[in-house]
Amino acid sequence: MNRPQFHFLLPGPKETVSGGFLYDRRMIGALKRAGLLASLITLPDCFPYPPADVVARARDALAALPPESWLIVDGLALAPLHEHIAALQAGRLHVVALIHHPLCDESGVSEPERARLFASERRALAAARHVIVSSATTARRLADFGLAAERITVVPPGITRAAGAGTRRRRDDDHAVRLLSVGSLVPRKGQDVLVQALARVRGLPWRLTLVGPERNRSFARRLRTFSRGLGLRGRVRFAGAVPPMRLEQNYREADVFVLPSRMEGYGIALAEAMAHGLPIVTTPAGAIPEVVPATAGVFVAPGAAKPLARALAVLIRNPDRRRRLRRGAFKAPAARRIWARAEADFIAALAGIAAA
Secondary structure, three states, rough: OOOOOEEEEOOOOOOOOOHHHHHHHHHHHHHHHHEEEEEEEEEEOOOOOOHHHHHHHHHHHHHOOOOOOOEEEEHHHHHHHHOOOOOOOOOOOOOEEEEEOHHHOOOOOHHHHHHHHHHHHHHHHHHEEEEEEHHHHHHHHHHHHHHOHHEEOOOOOOOOOOOOOOOOOOOEEEEEEEEEEOOOHHHHHHHHHHHHHHHHHHOEEEEEEEOOOOOOOHHHHHHHHHHHHOOOOOEEEEOOOOOOHHHHHHHHHOEEEEEOOOOOOOOHHHHHHHHOOOOEEEEEOOOHHHHHHOOOEEEEEOOOHHHHHHHHHHHOOOOHHHHHHHHHHHHHHHOOOHHHHHHHHHHHHHHHHHHH
């Protein structure tokens, strides 16, 4: 019996900078190398609120697929398109949902909109043949949407390098502790809380580099204004999206990695940071405790600037504490799971789903 091929619906250009799109790119590449990618359907970056012309474009693309085709749909597009496209509703296609985290768990969403997103995603997931998620935490969360555990498979991401690969880059600088935060500039990542916390420890020697695209431009503008207003000009650098080699340099030059997220479906940047031996300051939100062990990081409550400031102050002042966490970071399982393993697990999961 021939293995089925899979169509993949991507809610934005392949090169979009985010952990979710990185995961999708790696799995698309794995499908292609295995000879299992039937087609890639790429839509504009406008989800989860696509305009009518994008919905129509998706409807035409899915209507052209033969009946009984297998279709992988990133969760960013699944529910928004399911509401409008009969091919996703009537069982004509075998849909595999790829969920990084539920849409209704995004920060900055009003309660009525959160309820609407929950109901929409619940309907879309009920119609899917199977669901692949990037963490056990997300799998447990989907129980709230009425999904039975046997309809969910967990395939965690990987990282580019195994733990300990590469060497730290020497710096000729002012001996300030280099803080690094990698993530799209959106409320969910908590960069606003980080800036507030750093204003409380402005008397200590530190510099912060924020790496990530301005996915939420109004939030990014407010963040820049906020940083200047708190007197942190010259100490907080907005690097934007950077190419892989530059990101690698950022990791090697850093002393501490900080990501005070309000929610994470996994946290690839956290795993990459640990693979570079960086002590972590983060929150226990979502799947983060699944990725970062207590031996590698310090946890503070999401949205809590004062506790975050205290945690940062301890690490800035205490190089011995940083060294202990650095050893724990190298030993973290997430810092040792490379993409090749994740890709093999993804292909195996699809084989099992198709055979069921």
